Amino acid sequence: MPVVLSLNIARQTVPVDYAKTGVTAIDKRPVDGPLEVSPPGPKGSGGSGIHGDLIGDWNHHGGDYQAVYGYAREDLDFWQAELGVDLDNGQFGENLTTQGIDQTHALVGERWRVGTALLEVTGPRVPCRTFAGFLGQRGWVKRFTQVNRPGAYFRVLEAGLIASGDEITVVHRPDHDVTVEMYFRAVLTEADLLPRLLEAGDSVSPGVIELVHKRKTVELDS
Template sequence: MPVVLSLNIASKTTEVDYAQKGATAIDKRPVDGPLEVRPPGPKKGAGSGIQGDVIADWNHHGGDYQAVYGYAREDLDFWQGELGVELHNGQFGENLTTQGIDHTHALIGERWRVGTALLEVSAARVPCRTFAGFLGQRGWVKRFTQVARPGAYFRVIEAGLIAPGDEITVVHRPEHDVTVEVFFRAITTEAELLPRLLAAGDSVPPEVVELVHKRTVIELDS
């Protein structure tokens, strides 16, 4: 049965020289919980959807469509073998480290009941130089992108409480075929896939919808 292995937050930012803002909160650490999960509001200033979780770069992280970040322990174990280093729960900056559920092939708009909260898959995580600097891995952004196990962002449909050990139940799967992997490849390496994302409707972040429309206009004008 799918479960939350750990609930991870950063209670403060850390000053570093590899982050665009000069500080990061990527180093999430497991906590006992339960913690409240709620919609934080629009991006750029809203912060995390997890009670007590800190965000350093509000321009690129947080907000309703990136309220919660989840990553599978199975994918962490894959990278642990690839990199030859131990990876603790939360080391990829995820709020939820899960076991027994696939993030990569989850559908945008898919809804998971986690604890008493209802979460909706809304986006894929896109790697950045802060992620690479934190892990200390050269060429990490390219490598992470090529493998395409990005983990999933969620928006909060119903606020609630989440704790380690909570069961995860998929309560809704939309009829389209836009998976987290398709979303990730469209945003990173296969721009021709971008129009497909619109099939996921309101579950797609507004800035991504805007990107699709801009690309369409450019193609029509070229």
């Protein structure tokens, strides 16, 4: 049975020299919950979708299409073996450490009932220098990109309560084949895949849809 193995939040921001804003809230720690989850609003003015969770850079993180970040314990175990270090739940900055469900190959637009909340998969996490600095791994952004286990972002379709131990039920799968893994490759390594993201409709963030249309315009003009 797929479950929320751990619900993780940051209750404070920490000053660091590797983040553009000078602070980070990537260090998420497990809490029992339940905590309320709701749509936070547009990126830039909306933070985390989990009440009580802080974000250090509102321009690049949080907002409706990155309201909740999930990462699979199975993928943390993979990296734990690869890196030769212990990785706790929440150490990749994820709000939901899951067990028993594949996030990498989840479909964009797939809907999960988690606790009493309804979440929708919106895309992958894109690695940044804050992520690398927090883990203390040189070349981390390149390595994380090559392995292609990004975890999934979610928007909140129905507000509710989530706690550690809650069951995860997939209640809807859209009729396309745009996965989190494909989205990740399209944005970072295989730009030719970008037009495919439009198949996922409004489950894709407006910023990425704009990127796709800009690329089409450049191709037509060239």
